Amino acid sequence: MIRIQSQFKTILEITPEFMIKNNIKGLFVDMDNTLLPWDQTLISDQSMQWVNAMQESGIKICVITNSGSKRTDEVMKNTGLLYVPSAFKPFPFGFIRAQAKLKIKKQHICLIGDQMMTDALGSKIYGCSYIIVDPLSPKEQKITYVNRFFERILFGRDIRKKTDDK
Ligand SMILES: [Mg+2]
Incomplete structure (x- = not known):
């Protein structure tokens, strides 16, 4: 089981080889601030190349996002990727829907x-x-500010401080 925080700054640093070595066959990829900045609708060429490299290595991908259908359909329309909008993470409903799409056991x-x-x-x-990566955009939605507050209290993870230190 992989449980990593802060080792990888972006998805681009995570290789198919790393996943294969850890017996991972499927990825749930968060959309906003992981695959693309939350205030944009176009996934960068670099990120799409990363997606393609994973898939060419036999690793299946399903995007799983708390964003609603309107934004998610817009972002995903030309990607050909499987996706689950309105996932309500951290509740497991969206994970279950995404797992049904990938048809891979959750241990993989x-x-x-x-x-x-x-x-x-x-x-x-x-x-x-x-694996938790750094958020792509420093600008965030209001609800995320609330989550960041709890991250600082519960996990001691301070994105603001990290950004200031750079
Ligand atoms: Mg996100």
Whole structure:
């Protein structure tokens, strides 16, 4: 079981070889601030190349996001990727829907996301591996500020401090 926080700054640093070595066959990839900045609708070429490299290595991907259908459909429309909008992470409903799409046992699934309160906690509750990366955009939605507050209290993870230190 992989449970990693802060080792990888972005998804681009995570290789298919790393996943294969850890017996991971499927990825749940968070959308906002993991795959692309939350205030944009176009996934960068670099990120799409990363997605393609994973898939060419035989690793299946399902995007799992708390964003609603409107934004998610817009972002995902030309990617050909499986996705689950309105996942309500950290609750397990979206994880179950995503797992049904991938048809891979949860012990072979790793979630990659940027938030402890939704992505890491949700993975723990559901029972799959996870990797937490840094958020792509420093600008965040209001609800995320609330989650960040709890991250600082519960996990001692201070994104603001980290950003200031750089
Ligand atoms: Mg996110």
